[in-house]
Amino acid sequence: MDKRNEHENIYQKLKKSGYNGWGGDSYESRMAGWDDSLKNIFTAIHLKEGSILELGCGAGDVSIKLAQMGHKVTGVDFSPTAIKWAREKAKSKDVSIEFITGSVCEEDLLSGMKYDLIIDGNCLHCLFGEERILFYSNVKRLLSKTGIFYIGSAILAPEGEPNPTISSIERCILTREALEKELELMGFVVIETWITEHKAHNHYRGLCHI
Secondary structure (H helix, E strand, O other): OOHHHHHHHHHHHHHHOOOOOOOHHHHHHHHHHHHHHHHHHHHHHOOOOOEEEEEOOOOOHHHHHHHHOOOEEEEEEOOHHHHHHHHHHHHHOOOOOEEEEOOOOOOOOOOOOOEEEEEEOOOHHHOOOHHHHHHHHHHHHHEEEEEEEEEEEEEEOOOOOOOOOOOOOOOOOEOHHHHHHHHHHOOOEEEEEEEEEOOOEEEEEEEEEO
């Protein structure tokens, strides 16, 4: 089964089972983590009523939070079920968001658009090889001149497992050093980071510009 179908099947099962979003039973703790991340992001960049793109928006929860803060938000995900779910949630909360079904690796994704902030919705660590290059290229093309890129990615813990399993779907989990080297090679400058530690792996959160 390919990656797109894997994610689509998971979203279908989550929605059918009555969960609120990705993570199932861990949904609430995931969203609490996002609340902390958003607080850190906007403490650092002081963006008000900006144009924001979330790549890998899933069922739309983070995009909705951003829209409720007054931002103009676009969310992209390749799961039709996730996008339909996101639109339903946005409608129920009376917020206007453009949700698009598509791949974050499409070369002409959102052609001609520019964003003040691009958010990696825990999407990058789902990508491998050429997919990562295409993802980074899209971020660079879509960022405004003063735009900021937020990255959220699982990384190896210094004393954790060498090949941790954090999902039924394969993840690209690098060391912090390898991830930051990759960002540098792709033309990004890391300006702020914070790390959340877990038993088997850590979670890297960082802000970059080009």
